[in-house]
Structures are given as structure tokens and as C-alpha cells.
Amino acid sequence: MGREGQVDLLGQLLDALASGRGGRLFVEGEPGAGKTALLSLLVADARRRRCLVLRGAADELGQRFPLAGVVDCLETADPVIAAHRSAITELLTAPGTAGLAVGAAADSLVERVTGLCATTPVVLVLDNLQWADEASLLVWQRLGEAAARLPLLLVAALRTGGPDPARLAGLRQTLADQDGGVVMMDLPSLTEQETALFAQRSLGAIAGPRLLRHLATARGNPFYLRELLNALTRAGSITVTEGQAELGARLGDELPPARLTDSVVNRLVSLPRAVVDILRVATLLGAPFTTDDLATVTGRSREELDGIVGEAILAEVLEENGSALRFRHEVAREAFRAGLPGSLRDSLHLHAAKAFAQAGAPDRQIAGQLIPVRGAWDDWAVDWLVQAGDPLLAEAPWAATELVERALEHLDPAHRHRDRLQEYFLRGTFLLRRSGAAGQIRLLRDQATEPERRARLTLILVLHLVQKHRVEEGLREVTQALETHAHAPEWTAQFRGPWAWLLWAGRRLDEAEAAATHVLADAELFPSPLSIGYARYTRALLLMRARRQQDALLELEQGIEATLGCEEATDVRVGLTLLSAHLLAALERLDEAKQALRTCRSLVEPTDPEGRTSWVVLLSATLNYRTGAWDEALDDLASLSELPTDSWMPAVRHGLAALILGSRDRPGEAREHLAVVADVDVLTGVPGNQTSFLLAARALLAEREGKPEKALSLLLHTLDPELAAAHNQRFHLLPDVVRLTLAAGDTSAAATAARAAQEEAAQAPDEPVRGAVAQHCLGLVTSDPDALREALAYYERSVFRPGLGRLLEDLAVVQAGHGDMTGARASFGRAVEVYRSLGADWHIARADVRLRALGIRRAHRSVRDRNKSGWEALTPTELKVALLVAEGRTNPQVAAELLLSPRTVQTHVSHILTKLGARTRTDIAGEAVRLGALHERRLGR
Secondary structure, eight states, X not given: OOOHHHHHHHHHHHHHHHTTOOEEEEEEEOTTSSHHHHXXXXXXXXXXXTOEEEEEEOOGGGXXXXXXXXXXXXXXXXXXXXXXXXXXXXXXXXXXXXXXXXXXXXXXXXXXXXXXXXXXXEEEEEEOGGGOOHHHHHHHHHHXXXXXXXXXXXXXXXXXXXXXXXXXXXXXXXXXXXXXXXXXXXXXXXXHHHHHHHHHHHHXXXXXXXXXXXXXXXXXXXXXXXXXXXXXXXXXXXXXXXXEXXXXXXXXXXXXXXXXXXXXXXXXXXXXXXXXXXXXXXXXXXXXXXXXXXXXXXXOOHHHHHHHHHHHHHTTSEEEETTEEEESOHHHHHHHHHTSOHHHHHHHHHHHHHHHHHTTOOHHHHHHHHTTOOSOOOHHHHHHHHHHHHHHHHHOHHHHHHHHHHHHHHSOTTOTTHHHHHHHHHHHHHHTTOTTOHHHHHHHHHHOOSHHHHHHHHHHHHHHHHHTTXXXXXXXXXXXXXXXXXXXXXXXXXXXXXXXXXXXXXXXXXXXXXXXXXXXXXXXTSOOHHHHHHHHHHHXXXXXXXXXXXXXXXXXXXXXXXXXXXXXXXXXXXXXXXXXXXXXXXXXXXXXXXXXXXXXXXXXXXXXXXXXXXXXXXXXXXXXXXXXXHHHHHHHHHTOOOOOTTSSHHHHHHHHHHHHHHHTTOHHHHHHHHHHTTTOOTTTTSXXXXXXXXXXXXXXXXXXXXXXXXXXXXXXXXXOHHHHHHOTTGGGGHHHHHHHHHHTTOHHHHHHHXXXXXXXXXXXXXXXXXXXXXXXXXXXXXTOHHHHHHHHHHHHHSSOHHHHHHHHHHHHHHHHHTTOHHHHHXXXXXXXXXXXXXXXXXXXXHHHHHHHTTTOOOOXXXXXXXXXXXXXXXXXXXXXXXXXXXTTOOHHHHHHHHTOOHHHHHHHHHHHHHHHTXXXXXXXXXXXXXXXXXXXXXXXX
């Protein structure tokens, strides 16, 4: 009642789903506004339409456990779905994963849900989104990004005014920016007219004025309104006369309470006492729970509980979802819970925790009972936490850290377990990358009297300082620790690895190399995965500086292997894996580089609050830029939220975005990005390796504005000796330096840049692209088309598309200068085609000007006239994806064959649908068959 418009909208969304178009729906309202009723209508209608419905609910207790919210959606009796749930749960709880399995489980969940869409439309419903954990929200976002391209309808319900609304606002905005946007369904209070109609339909008579005044106490809330009408009817307080329902004349004690929660409680507690008692226990178990859980906690038999649960389901208090149970309305759950005093709730939670522990339940289920306890813990609970601390920190560091903090609040200072719990807490703050813990760690370390404990706490402090890049402070702590614990080589071995990295970060390079070598020399006697990881990482960084890329890669591989399963080594393993991806890309081992990126994303994405995910995304964007996947690069960059302003990341993000947008002749957008990092000094503001894109973008915009001298002055920074030493990516910029210096008549500077390119190539023979760049620069300086053709031979077999276009353009200029007009036209035409594939309109315009001055004109065609739609508009990667989709492959299958991430495949499918004017994957297949594209693919053409 009063929700007819919303019901119609649900039907429209299901109609769209039936035609292959997914969607994203957020239903928001206060408790009792009708969210649950609408979701039930949606679910029933979807099942009638033969959609696969997966429905779950997040829960306040599950907020501390990764993926608890979305995994609940897989709670069903369907054996296929149950197998998916079991596989994901096994990933999350696998021993020895050091908390690193969340990313793999998230990837698996996304792939499994999108895979289900290949055979049937899927409706995924998550209630109480306000309680969802961070990993679940991330999965919801990824599925939301896929929903416009799959028969997948995502429906999330959330409470108005729930905790941390900004967190959910960010998710909604991210999805609103995707193709298809989001549908926001707010459930306002019923109006007076709707309230009157609600009462009329419920009572079969028109509500009188006194009754309406009393019903106004429900404030238009449908659940409360229904409860109030039922209470009045049960009390005999309503009389119907000549078609009008009115309150009786006697309005004394017989009238049900106007306070709405009391009305709800009065009805619910009128249930049989055994049902009420069990329901009060059920409020402690979170959502969902099972009859077996109730049996464990209450000690009652399964047979007895089946009857009680059946009564609660008939009374519409509980509902079933597969083998699980949950309260039908959050209001009802809160009403039962309100009947338990706080002290009694604490006692019951402690009792439930013990019962689950004795029954051999998972640690997370026991922890879920201890988290709500607000009072003092008993000795059993403290003993359990000490015993379970290590595995719980590995599986769910959020829950473990909160539990330890809660236990410490009430623990006597002299308690035998206090020191151990304090260490757990500090380890948790390190794993969660929380700021501001250094002072607390240092205080506890200074208070410690046992050498072993002092050493452990010092190591946690040092790792925290490394994590926060507090280099000088970290060096002081390690230097002191090496002196203090000189008699304990097992501890000095732990400190030397982080010390090596700190020395490198402090630019004490010779000392860093000596420290790393010391760690590896002592590794057999005192093996420390953590220290070996940092030592290998440091050696790889030093080798990269010396341009010994293959040797650096070997160090990284050994470091990754050494840190597997080491909880404290998560950060360094992320660094090792990221650097490995970077080197693999530089060595043109692109499939391995993409795999390393996927591994790294699975390590950090669902759990990282402070930017490590951004490292992965920025490296992915860089790789996509170099290989010509510019749309994907922009998608990567757009996915980044706020970045640390004091880091190198904004320079890379905005520099690369500005470079692509400027190349595409979108100067206004490019300038917006450059304005964000206008204060960044390329010599001192960020590390040298992170300045390439920013320099290139600033120079491109200057050249576009008719200021080549400004562009050149910017790029000449690459010849600065100090910058060159730390900038092992500067070679990408040198052909433009040579081109601009020659145009300015400065042949001396051009020769200097060409020599710099030759030096770069000689220092890193493992990277053929450096040799090609050197030949490119040499060919320009000497005006030698043969040297340029030698470089061209490399680019024609490589995947580095921007370099190919630039080289062909310069070759055309040199050929024209030698009078080879036929060759110049051919090279110019090929350059334009490469630029078109990138959307690089500015480069086409620049090439037009350069070649026109030499008497070369191409056939008239606006740079903006390239194909925007149809098969010819597809990029090479999009064409591969389209043909695989046409063969019936799912996104995960396409991702596996092409070695892309599922998210990148989703982006490609979206672009394909737009360019082909298609609405569904079936339409893509139909177009492919019509044009014979599938036949050609199967013939291997």
C-alpha cells in the first residue's frame, strides 16, 4: 500500500533483465518502511520468471569478517550454489594464508556470479547493506560494474541514517558513473491519504477521524501502521458502523499503547513463551543462523526446536533461506533484543561463545559472539583469545584487533595474558596499516623487561615505520636494536632485512647493498622470511638502478617465494610482486606481467585502506598505456579514489590521464588533471621514475598551445645528470627531446639526447625497447631512414603502440627530407592508422602540419571522422573479446584466454556493446554470425 510506483519499477527492471539488460537498484528507507516486503515481491516475481535468485543479508556481527555479507547470498539449498559457497569459504579459511586469501576469494566470487549469468538471468539481493564489510562492498562494486553488460540485477537495501553513510555514498556514486547508472528507490513515509487508504483496505471500512489521529502516531511507517491496526483490532478498540471504522467510545486502559515499539513488543511477546525465549536467543546469533546453532547454544533437541522455529515462521517473525534462518523484519529482531538487559546479553553471548567452542565451531563464529560483549570478560574468554589470536589475526585482522582491544579495556594491569594481548593488538594495527601506532608501540617496548619481548615489539615498531616510510626514524630504531640485541643473532637477522630497505630509501646505497648481502649470507643459519624478503627487494632495486633487469627479476622471484605464508611480510611481498610486474612488462613478458598484477591485486584490494591498491591500479594503467589500451588505462585511473597527497601517486595518475587526454585532443580535461599536480616539481617533488608522464603531458600541452620552446625546456630536464641517475624510464621521452631540439635548430642538444639514449640502451641490453629508442634518436639526429627502419623492425613486432606511431611519423619526415615521397606517404599513412587506433587526434594533427610543410598531404579526412561505430570501430583487443563472447564464452573464460582481468573484460564488453549498438551478448553473437566474423575466426584467419 502506497508503494505501487515502486512495485511497477521492480517489474520494469525484471522486464529489462529478461531481455538481457542488467541493472543496479538501491532501496533505502527507515526500519519498517517496507524494504523487506518489496524485496520479497521482487524475489517472488523473479522466480516466476525463472530467474536465479540469490538473496542474503549483511549483519552487524559479520561486519568484521571479510566477504560475510555477499557470501551469505550464496546460502541456498541448490547444490551448485552451495558448492560455490563452500569453495569460497575454503579460500577464506585456508590455514597458512596469512590473511592473503580475501582477494582470491573475492575474485572467485565475482567470477562465479558472472559465470552463472551465462546460463540464466541472475537477481542478487543483499539486505542491510549498511552492515556490509569492506570486502563485500568492493565485490558489490565490481559486480555492479558488470551489471550493465550481463543479465544481472543487483538489488541492495539499506537503512536510512545507518552507520557511516559516506561509505555507501561513495559506492553509489561509483556505480552511478557507470553505463546505465543506478536506480535509487527511496521509501518515504506514507501520506495521510495513503495511511487512510491503508487502514480502509486492512479493515474493510473507511477510517474515522479519531482512528486516523491515533494512526498518525505511526508516522506513516507501514510496518508500525500494520502492527498498530492489528493491536487495536485484537484489543477490540475498533468498531465499524455504517462502513466507517472508528475507535470505540471507551479509550481508557484497553487502548493499545501509542508508543509503536510497545505495540510491536506486545504482539510478539504474546507468542508462546518457548518461542519468545528461543527468539531472544536467536537475536544474539547474527544473520543468518541455523537450527543447529540454536541447538548448540540452548542445549535443546533439534526436534523440539524444529517445532518452535516453525511457529515463528508461521507468525512471520522468521523466514527461511535455504537451510538458514533470519528475522523477517529488523524491527522484530530489535524488539526481541530490547527485552534483554545489557548484562544478560553479555552473559548470553559469553555462554554462546563457550558452547560454539565446545562444539568445535570456527574461530570466526566464536569471535562473533565475543565482539558484542561490552562488559568484562571471564577467564575462559581471555584464554580462548590468547589461544586463537594468531590464526584469527591471519584470517580476520579487523575482528581480532577489535576483540583484543575490547579485552584489554577490562583486563587487570597485572593479568598474566596482558602482555601477550597487547602484542596481538599492535600486530593488528600493523596489519591494518593504522596510523598513529608508533608512540604506543614504543611505550610498550620501553616498559618491557624481557629481552625477547623488547625485540618483538621493536620489530613491530620498525615494520610500522617502514610501512609509513618514516625512514630516518626507522634507521635510528634498527641501529639501536642491532646494538641492543647483538648477542641474539636470531633477532639481528630479523632486523637486517628492513634495515637494508631503509638504507636504500635513505639513499645510502652502498650500505644498503652490504646489509642485504649480510642477510642472505646468514640465511641458512638464521632464516627469516621477512628479512629475506626485504633483502631481496633491496637488491632488486639496486640492480634496477644499474639497469640489470634480469638479475633484478631473479631477486624478486626468490623474495616472493621466501615470503609465502608469512603474515608480517605482506607489505614487502606486495612490493616484490609489483616490482616484478613492472620488470616483466619492461622485458616484454606481458602475460606474466598481467598475472603478477592480478596476484598483487588479490593480495591488497579487499583489505587495503591506505593506498596499496592504488599502486596496482597505477601500474595496470601504465601497462595499458604502453600497449595502446588507452581506454582501459583511463578506466583504471578513473577507478582511483583519493590518493595520498604527499606521495608520488597523484603525479602518475594525473600526469598519465593528462597525457592520454591531451593526445586525444581534449585539452580542457587534460589541463584539469595537470592543475591538480601543478605544484609538483619534477626534480625534487617525486621520485624520478614517477615524473615521465607528468613531464610528457606538460610538454604536449605546451606544444599544442604553440609554445615548442616551453615544451623543449620541460623535456630537457631528462638530460639533467641528477635526474637521469634515478630515472630509469626517461628513455621514453628522448625521441621527443631530439625532435624538438632539431626543430629549434639546436643540433648539439639533439646529439646529447641521442647519446643519452645510446647509454640507456647499453646499460640495459635486456630491454630491446631501449635499443629501438636509441636507433630512433640516432636516425633523427643523422637524418638516416635506415636507422629508423631498424627501430621500426622492433616496433612492428612489439606491443608498444605509442612508440610505433611516433616512429612512423618521424620516418615519414626523414623520408620526405630525402625526396622519397612515396615512402613518406606510406609511412605517414601507417602512422595515422596507429594514431587512429589510439584515438590520438592531436598526434594526427601534429603529423599533418609537419608533413604538409614537406609537401605531403594525405587524403582529406578529419581526424574526428574515424569509425565510431560498427566492427571497424573495435580495437584489436575488443575484436578478440567480441569474437570470444560471440562463441558463448563467459567473462571469466575470456579473461583466462586473453590473460586479462575480469574487470578489464567487463570494460571491453561495455565498449563493444556501445560501438555495435547492441544491447546484449546475444546481439554481439548475431552480428558476428551475420558478418561471417565467427567463421573467419574458426578458420584461423
